[in-house]
Amino acid sequence: MAIGLLVLVIALALAMAAKKSPKQVATWAVGGAGVGGLVSATGLLPLFGLTGVGVGLAFGAVAGFLRSLHHAPPKPSRMNFDATHVHDNIALNEHKAQVWVRDEQGREVVLEAREIRNWTHLWVPDRGYKAKNRLQLQTTRLDTPVLTARFERHPATIWGAPRNAAEAEEWLGRLGAFLDR
Known part of the structure; x- marks a missing residue:
């Protein structure tokens, strides 16, 4: 879970440094954490409890950051x-x-x-x-x-x-x- 939070903070910082909205990063991170928790709860992968949530959080934060680069062009002046x-x-x-x-x-x-x-x-x-x-x-x-x-x-x-x-x-x-x- 701690690594997932660290990746989230880094992704948010990078998004703001690139002048992108951090909303997409946070949304994807929360979604990833939810999927990670669901995968842990159902036993689909050998991840337990907060470990699955942390992994999902990390993957979601990275996915949100990458999507913000591709799908949120800077506003023209x-x-x-x-x-x-x-x-x-x-x-x-x-x-x-x-x-x-x-x-x-x-x-x-x-x-x-x-x-x-x-x-x-x-x-x-x-x-x-x-x-x-x-x-x-x-x-x-x-x-x-x-x-x-x-x-x-x-x-x-x-x-x-x-x-x-x-x-x-x-x-x-x-x-x-x-x-x-």
Whole structure:
């Protein structure tokens, strides 16, 4: 049990140092402790009492920390952009007719709707699914003629990449509806 608590404290400290919410670490740790206690109580593994709870706590804390790294991207600054629709690297303000984009180089740009000439969903085929999903915006600005927003909220796996593709397609439609009005 003591090792499980130590691992939990380390995982919480690492999560806060990485500017991630410790809530996911704590939730997974509690869930792991519950599973460990259940495994100990049923005798499925030769773990007794608090040992099973401690092992579950440790595994849950590590799993929660790893999930927080993959599934909780840092909030974009949006340069005081008051968005009505938000994703990790693109946002819309439909009332002011503006689009905020963080491109692949990390530049953050606020565009007026009239400055966007064309928009395209780019992706790479990979084992039957769409990988490396991006939205490319062609603008009328000379300093940023092309901006590319990545869609990588989910891991680049056979399960996560299709979700990234679906989000990119949803935003392609949303951007089309926003710009064509």
